[in-house]
Amino acid sequence: MPExxxxxxVSTITGILSPHGAGASYTPGDFSVHxxxxxxxxxxxxxxxxxxxxxxxxxxxVVGEMIAGVVLGPSLLGLFFPDFQLALFxxxxxxxxxxxxxxxxxxxMFMVGLTLRLDHFQAKARSAGAVSAAGIVAPFVLAxxxxxxxxxxxxxxxxxxxxxxxxxxxxxxxxxxxxxxLARIINERGLADSSLGTxxxxxxxxxxxxxxxxxxxxxxxFGGGAGLAILAIGGATLYVxxxxxxxxxxxxxxxxxVEAQGSMxxxxxxxxxxxxxxxxxxxxxxxxxxxxxxxxxxxxxPRGAFVDELKRKVEPLAVVLLLPMFFTYSGLNxxxxxxxxxxxxxxxxxxxxxxxxxxxxxxxxxxxxAGEDNRTALGIGALMNSRGLMELIIxxxxxxxxxxxxxxxxxxxxxxxxxxxxxxxxxxxxxGAKARADGExxxxxxx
Numbered sequence: 001m002p003e004x005x006x007x008x009x010v011s012t013i014t015g016i017l018s019p020h021g022a023g024a025s026y027t028p029g030d031f032s033v034h035x036x037x038x039x040x041x042x043x044x045x046x047x048x049x050x051x052x053x054x055x056x057x058x059x060x061x062v063v064g065e066m067i068a069g070v071v072l073g074p075s076l077l078g079l080f081f082p083d084f085q086l087a088l089f090x091x092x093x094x095x096x097x098x099x100x101x102x103x104x105x106x107x108x109m110f111m112v113g114l115t116l117r118l119d120h121f122q123a124k125a126r127s128a129g130a131v132s133a134a135g136i137v138a139p140f141v142l143a144x145x146x147x148x149x150x151x152x153x154x155x156x157x158x159x160x161x162x163x164x165x166x167x168x169x170x171x172x173x174x175x176x177x178x179x180x181x182l183a184r185i186i187n188e189r190g191l192a193d194s195s196l197g198t199x200x201x202x203x204x205x206x207x208x209x210x211x212x213x214x215x216x217x218x219x220x221x222f223g224g225g226a227g228l229a230i231l232a233i234g235g236a237t238l239y240v241x242x243x244x245x246x247x248x249x250x251x252x253x254x255x256x257x258v259e260a261q262g263s264m265x266x267x268x269x270x271x272x273x274x275x276x277x278x279x280x281x282x283x284x285x286x287x288x289x290x291x292x293x294x295x296x297x298x299x300x301x302p303r304g305a306f307v308d309e310l311k312r313k314v315e316p317l318a319v320v321l322l323l324p325m326f327f328t329y330s331g332l333n334x335x336x337x338x339x340x341x342x343x344x345x346x347x348x349x350x351x352x353x354x355x356x357x358x359x360x361x362x363x364x365x366x367x368x369x370a371g372e373d374n375r376t377a378l379g380i381g382a383l384m385n386s387r388g389l390m391e392l393i394i395x396x397x398x399x400x401x402x403x404x405x406x407x408x409x410x411x412x413x414x415x416x417x418x419x420x421x422x423x424x425x426x427x428x429x430x431x432g433a434k435a436r437a438d439g440e441x442x443x444x445x446x447x
Contacts, residue, residue: 034093045072046324065324066417069331089332101329104322106280106294111315113298114307128202131366135207135384138362139174142354143167156408168218169403172211173412174355177204178388185424196376200383215394216288235286240296247300255302264309289397330392334413335406348411355415360385379431386423391416
């Protein structure tokens with residue numbers, strides 16, 4: 001398409017999206033126009049970048065969507081078409097997009113909870129415990145060493161934040177392993193039934209749980225006072241305890257109903273979505289985060305036909321339509337141009353190197369000490385270094401709650417994308433390729 005045609009099209013759309021009327025204020029109709037145009041652009045960008053990532057780099061669709069979010073933000077679209085980017089995603093409409101993003105990521109975490117394999121926690125708990133402990137302790141030790149230096153750089157953390165809270169937050173970010181991404185890589189690489197796959201999944205689940213617990217403490221104590229901290233920690237403990245002790249029993253009739261009917265009726269689906277909304281509300285209201293509610297409820301839902309039917313009805317909409325809004329909202333907050341000096345670039349590279357060293361190195365060493373051969377230990381380290389969506393969730397919460405500034409947020413987005421993109425290829429390099437040549441693993445799935 002000729003450059004003049006592109007400029008004309010951009011100008012036309014920009015004019016349509018600009019508010020009209022007295023005072024140029026946004027009316028309900030303006031919000032509606034923006035919302036549907038935003039969704040259309042988001043879906044197009046996620047599909048195109050996801051397809052390109054799969055074809056050219058061998059990356060999962062979700063990695064492409066992470067990158068697409070940054071592409072639509074001020075770092076790329078805003079760089080080449082600033083007026084169009086500002087008209088498409090004006091500040092006045094961000095709250096609408098934020099609500100949709102929270103619904104998308106909340107439903108996604110609900111789906112993750114539904115597919116949580118409790119047997120992974122039992123099969124290799126002892127050996128995975130060593131890998132998990134190393135993958136938690138080393139990042140927090142490293143965070144304690146580097147956080148004082150990060151606090152000395154203006155704009156990385158919020159003014160007045162204590163060293164303890166900053167250290168805990170950085171430790172959680174570095175220690176995190178993206179359990180859903182890890183599961184997807186393991187399935188794609190034919191490792192689901194292998195000892196290495198089971199060990200990595202179990203250790204990853206432990207690390208995720210620990211990181212979320214630390215984040216909950218940071219959220220509860222950061223600037224809220226003792227009353228809010230008690231409400232958040234105490235409320236979350238009571239809710240999780242209730243769900244684990246009685247939730248599965250109370251929710252079991254939903255599973256029996258689906259089994260008896262052979263399908264999920266609209267009434268059962270409506271009740272399930274009602275419970276999801278209430279669970280998300282409870283966690284949000286006590287000062288933690290809605291995604292905790294979705295995940296906890298999903299983990300306690302009945303298994304079998306209920307999960308199969310619910311995933312068939314809900315997961316495509318959540319993953320294809322709603323979750324990309326979260327990646328875009330993250331991208332709109334990512335300002336790579338804020339890493340605009342040699343010193344800040346050095347900090348960003350340092351955070352990336354420290355994150356890889358702490359996670360990959362510590363998990364490799366722990367696996368070796370647990371008796372695994374060097375190639376298997378390297379494979380475990382590569383898989384445990386993936387952070388993906390879970391990292392974006394944590395740093396978005398940190399930005400929203402005023403724990404970190406836009407510069408550190410952008411650095412951590414880069415760290416999340418790079419460590420996620422390197423996980424699959426690095427695993428193939430240190431373990432997968434030779435294992436396939438030796439016939440230990442099946443060939444990679446196409447596409």
